[in-house]
Amino acid sequence: MYSSRTYEVRVLLASPSAPALWDYPVWQRLTPALTPLLSSVRGRTSLRMMQFDTRQHGSPNQAYVRFGPIGWNDKAHHKWTHHSPDTEQESEHWEFYSFSAWSPGPGKCRDCPPDGFMAVVNQIGADSGLSRESCRFSYTVLVAIACEIPDAATIMEKAFAALAAEIPSVLKAQTRRLWIPTSHCTRTGEFIHSLTDMDAYGAPFIAGPQHNFPPTIDILTGEWQELT
Numbered sequence: 001m002y003s004s005r006t007y008e009v010r011v012l013l014a015s016p017s018a019p020a021l022w023d024y025p026v027w028q029r030l031t032p033a034l035t036p037l038l039s040s041v042r043g044r045t046s047l048r049m050m051q052f053d054t055r056q057h058g059s060p061n062q063a064y065v066r067f068g069p070i071g072w073n074d075k076a077h078h079k080w081t082h083h084s085p086d087t088e089q090e091s092e093h094w095e096f097y098s099f100s101a102w103s104p105g106p107g108k109c110r111d112c113p114p115d116g117f118m119a120v121v122n123q124i125g126a127d128s129g130l131s132r133e134s135c136r137f138s139y140t141v142l143v144a145i146a147c148e149i150p151d152a153a154t155i156m157e158k159a160f161a162a163l164a165a166e167i168p169s170v171l172k173a174q175t176r177r178l179w180i181p182t183s184h185c186t187r188t189g190e191f192i193h194s195l196t197d198m199d200a201y202g203a204p205f206i207a208g209p210q211h212n213f214p215p216t217i218d219i220l221t222g223e224w225q226e227l228t
Helices: 024-034 074-080 152-166 195-201
Strands: 006-014 046-053 094-103 116-122 139-146 169-178
Touching: 006 152, 024 074, 024 152, 046 074, 139 152, 152 169
Parallel strands: none
Antiparallel strands: 006 139, 006 169, 046 094, 094 116, 116 139
């Protein structure tokens, strides 16, 4: 199933001035439209999170904000987003790097990839050397849903429309592709350019984030259609 399941995929590159998706008021407005995409009859949705506490020094491992298991519910949304009722003060010291949402969680996806998937990666911050003033785009959002899911097209349309309405962007694009393209298997049997690569890069860039080039569809690998 990992090399044969087909997905409807969309990607958004947020403009430098876009509000942070991980800010609780923004996330709260998006969750109703995202919930159908990130729900599965196979099991619960699970989030993987990477954020750093800017007060900590030493190795990245020492600076991780440790949230424990994160699901898809109001309590979880309050837990990891910035400026939620639970994190108003503490999140002032957090630097968001990335999250991915699996529906169902990775533990249920050993034999079959998730029904729905989302990845968000912040492109600016201390390690990147980029700021909102110098970046071409501030963060990336990728959403995917398996094509055979009932009403998949409608679910994707509503989810992405909500994202596009809330987040000003410099590029929006769509494609249909396998979870892992069979042509992208290395000689050692290792797969590359799977949708899980988006955990690290945020979008299927040809050679990682290309901030030295205009954010056009040409920086995405594969066949994409630009959306207006």
